[in-house]
């Protein structure tokens with residue numbers, strides 16, 4: 402591991418928004434995919450992974466806009482067949498990274514190898530093996546659903562008959578066959594996203610790049626989309642996605658890097674990250690009023706809590722035993738408005754690493 406962040410102090414509130422320790426780092430069923438072997442960091446590609454199966458390899462990948470460093474020397478290895486995620490808040494540098502990987506934005510510094518090729522020299526050959534789902538759908542509203550696929554397929558030099566067969570397969574995959582002749586405009590957000598994904602698959606890419614695939618979708622549409630993406634993974638497509646939703650990262654990613662301020666602050670499988678940077682359970686406690694630090698100081702937690710975070714609206718108590726800790730909270734001198742025991746999530750990992758929540 403090269404980019405795991407160090408532990409930061411275990412107690413106390415974080416109200417200043419400062420970052421914690423950072424290390425600059427050289428189907429049909431909805432299944433949680435993260436219980437697989439978490440896998441080591443980029444410098445330790447295990448002996449079992451041949452170099453040819455490292456489809457994306459970046460070292461010191463850097464993107465600057467003028468003096469501003471958007472991506473600050475990151476290292477990544479993406480292996481064939483995995484779902485690899487970039488998790489981080491707005492502005493972390495995820496899209497800038499994706500655009501370099503998508504061979505549409507030159508690197509400022511560092512090296513990037515895709516399928517063993519150099520994007521600068523072999524951009525078209527690399528792009529022919531990629532599918533790209535940008536943050537905005539950019540569908541052609543003048544065309545029907547099916548025509549959107551046909552036109553896109555022609556860009557890749559597929560023959561009319563090839564592209565017609567492929568478009569019909571993809572409409573089935575995207576569950577849009579019944580909407581084939583519909584214009585794009587009246588489709589729901591989820592349908593448009595599925596059509597954008599279908600379109601990105603027209604050239605049967607080996608890697609699908611997805612920039613915030615479910616932002617703006619309702620929960621049901623997100624689940625349908627996750628289901629389709631699981632299907633693709635089962636079919637052997639390598640998925641690379643950005644997200645600022647920790648539940649999405651947990652659902653979809655075998656491995657992920659947590660990004661903040663252009664850097665990688667941690668990497669691993671969701672389970673591995675949670676084990677490393679959080680406790681098993683979290684007790685969320687709300688009190689009336691705003692003086693949460695005072696409530697924290699009066700809690701009779703003893704050695705039950707590994708760490709307590711003070712957020713603007715609640716306390717988060719990190720603990721191995723949520724129920725026992727909740728009983729201590731109830732026995733304390735202050736009466737809480739609510740006490741909720743939940744399992745730790747990637748949100749807690751992010752808070753621990755950076756002192757901020759993903760959504761603020």
Ligand SMILES: Nc1ncnc2c1ncn2[C@@H]1O[C@H](COP(=O)(O)OP(=O)(O)OP(=O)(O)O)[C@@H](O)[C@H]1O
Nearest residue numbers: 466469470471489490491492493494495496497498
């Ligand atoms: N073309 C550009 N010119 C100047 N600054 C840019 C440009 N593109 C991105 N940035 C800046 O680089 C930083 C990283 O942006 P980027 O879009 O990569 O982040 P992100 O993690 O993908 O966030 P978001 O989810 O908002 O897209 C931001 O501060 C952004 O304002």
